[in-house]
Amino acid sequence: MAETAATAGFVVDIAAEAAYQAEKRRLAWRKRILPLVAVIGLLLLWWLSVELFDIKPFIAPSPVSVIKILVAKFGMLMSNLLPTAIEAVCGFLLGNLAAAAIATAFVHKRTVEEAFFPIAVMINTIPVVAKAPILVLLLGNGMEPKIAIAALICFFPTLVNMVRGLQDVNPQAMELMRVLSATPREIFFKLRVPNSLPYMFSALKIAASTSVIGAIVGEWIGSTKGIGALIIQATYAFDTPLLYATIVVGSTFSALFFLVVSAIERRVIRWSPDRVR
Amino acid sequence: MSLAEDLHHTRPAAQSAPPAVVCDGVAVRFTTDRGTVNALDNICLSVPDGSFLALLGPSGCGKSTLLRVVADLVAPSAGTISVLGGAPEAARSNRDIGFVFQDSALLAWRSVIENVRLPLEVGGANGRAKGRGGNRSPEQLLALVGLSGWENAYPHELSGGMRQRVAIARALVNGPKLLMMDEPFGALDEITRDRLNEELLDIWANTGTTILFVTHSIYEAAFLAQQVLVLAARPGRVRELVPIDLPTPRRLELRETPEFVRIAGYLRRVLETC
Numbered sequence: 010m011a012e013t014a015a016t017a018g019f020v021v022d023i024a025a026e027a028a029y030q031a032e033k034r035r036l037a038w039r040k041r042i043l044p045l046v047a048v049i050g051l052l053l054l055w056w057l058s059v060e061l062f063d064i065k066p067f068i069a070p071s072p073v074s075v076i077k078i079l080v081a082k083f084g085m086l087m088s089n090l091l092p093t094a095i096e097a098v099c100g101f102l103l104g105n106l107a108a109a110a111i112a113t114a115f116v117h118k119r120t121v122e123e124a125f126f127p128i129a130v131m132i133n134t135i136p137v138v139a140k141a142p143i144l145v146l147l148l149g150n151g152m153e154p155k156i157a158i159a160a161l162i163c164f165f166p167t168l169v170n171m172v173r174g175l176q177d178v179n180p181q182a183m184e185l186m187r188v189l190s191a192t193p194r195e196i197f198f199k200l201r202v203p204n205s206l207p208y209m210f211s212a213l214k215i216a217a218s219t220s221v222i223g224a225i226v227g228e229w230i231g232s233t234k235g236i237g238a239l240i241i242q243a244t245y246a247f248d249t250p251l252l253y254a255t256i257v258v259g260s261t262f263s264a265l266f267f268l269v270v271s272a273i274e275r276r277v278i279r280w281s282p283d284r285v286r
Numbered sequence: 287m288s289l290a291e292d293l294h295h296t297r298p299a300a301q302s303a304p305p306a307v308v309c310d311g312v313a314v315r316f317t318t319d320r321g322t323v324n325a326l327d328n329i330c331l332s333v334p335d336g337s338f339l340a341l342l343g344p345s346g347c348g349k350s351t352l353l354r355v356v357a358d359l360v361a362p363s364a365g366t367i368s369v370l371g372g373a374p375e376a377a378r379s380n381r382d383i384g385f386v387f388q389d390s391a392l393l394a395w396r397s398v399i400e401n402v403r404l405p406l407e408v409g410g411a412n413g414r415a416k417g418r419g420g421n422r423s424p425e426q427l428l429a430l431v432g433l434s435g436w437e438n439a440y441p442h443e444l445s446g447g448m449r450q451r452v453a454i455a456r457a458l459v460n461g462p463k464l465l466m467m468d469e470p471f472g473a474l475d476e477i478t479r480d481r482l483n484e485e486l487l488d489i490w491a492n493t494g495t496t497i498l499f500v501t502h503s504i505y506e507a508a509f510l511a512q513q514v515l516v517l518a519a520r521p522g523r524v525r526e527l528v529p530i531d532l533p534t535p536r537r538l539e540l541r542e543t544p545e546f547v548r549i550a551g552y553l554r555r556v557l558e559t560c
Contacts, residue, residue, distance in 0.1 A: 181387040186408065199408060280442060
């Protein structure tokens with residue numbers, strides 16, 4: 010078979026291959042180094058402007074003082090990150106599980122989807138800052154309202170993407186399943202679920218960072234610990250270096266969460282996400 | 287492929303068995319926003335067991351719909367249809383039919399061998415039991431379609447032609463008595479299409495299955511089939527059943543013979559009246 014020998018037609022050219030590999034490595038390093046150079050450059054620019062224009066620390070602190078605070082108050086920052094992280098991760102799990110379950114129900118029962126999807130869209134239009142006080146009133150002052158807000162904020166992108174992923178199957182693959190007399194259960198687990206995974210992961214990556222935002226916004230309303238509470242306290246105390254340090258801690262956690270989800274995605278989805286035609 | 291040569295003369299005489307498909311006055315009517323269409327109207331047809339029938343016609347003549355009626359994917363609005371001596375539904379649930387689509391419809395998350403195994407894994411307990419009727423393993427089928435060594439590749443690593451070979455192997459895994467192909471090579475380049483045409487004839491000789499093959503290529507229809515059913519559009523109806531009296535086994539050079547050119551010309555003239 011000619012196509013079985015798809016590897017044929019190659020010649021050995023060690024010099025050309027070495028040059029090709031070297032160029033590939035150079036481009037890979039470039040991609041890693043350039044953003045780093047940009048970050049360092051911007052930090053320098055920030056530091057220089059604060060020094061040159063003699064900006065008051067409470068308006069904008071210099072990066073040096075932020076780093077000093079990060080080091081000095083590391084323990085305090087971490088003990089405030091812990092509740093925020095727990096809330097964000099619990100909210101992430103809860104919101105996405107609920108979204109996956111409801112998306113499954115929507116796909117199985119058209120009536121349910123037609124009845125409740127518009128309601129879901131309507132609730133989604135309420136801004137988080139407006140939902141937060143309602144949930145605090147409903148659920149009290151503990152971790153529960155923060156988890157609920159983080160869950161709600163994750164819920165909608167995942168719901169919409171999962172419904173799309175479960176429904177958007179290749180029509181001919183669907184016909185194939187019918188020719189094979191596949192049961193609804195088999196169609197769901199062997200066709201719809203795997204088909205939805207790339208859609209689900211793109212929603213989960215969004216949810217990873219938004220769940221942290223949800224937890225922080227929840228903490229703004231009546232909380233004494235957590236990244237959100239610390240942001241409020243530092244702002245009112247004009248402790249701007251602490252405010253900046255808190256933000257750095259919060260966004261670092263957010264980025265790590267995103268990276269974890271991306272790593273899981275790479276392990277789960279080994280096929281090309283583009284549909285094979 | 288040399289394995290086919292010595293298998294051609296072992297084909298049993300098809301005439302003794304009852305026809306694989308019998309359509310009597312089959313009609314299919316669709317209603318859409320733009321109105322009601324007769325996709326098929328009064329189709330009467332008998333396909334001999336073990337034969338190769340090509341369905342040829344312009345777009346919108348209902349050739350794909352006819353295939354889907356036989357495969358129990360579309361219910362006829364009128365008429366009766368018998369597939370392998372029973373209802374289409376029975377043939378489907380007995381795993382006596384195989385279907386190859388224009389789009390290979392491979393599952394992107396399954397490797398080549400896992401895609402070929404899919405029919406053995408679905409259909410409930412009954413379907414899985416019936417599905418084991420095939421006398422070739424997924425590995426043997428991949429060898430038959432020339433893809434040995436590609437078992438663990440994923441669909442996105444394959445060319446269009448290779449994907450269709452996998453789809454053919456998958457359709458054969460239950461050992462179907464009737465294989466339906468809906469423009470399976472329509473999206474391929476001409477060289478690949480020619481090669482797959484030749485290989486399909488080998489597979490047909492090799493498996494003894496009845497094949498219904500939808501195409502809008504005159505040359506493909508004339509080269510592959512024993513009979514070509516020419517359909518006319520709006521409403522979809524039988525224009526003519528053209529027997530193709532060309533010798534077998536057929537190789538691509540056949541298309542350069544005056545006899546082939548004459549038949550292709552005849553088909554073209556029939557198509558012009560559709």
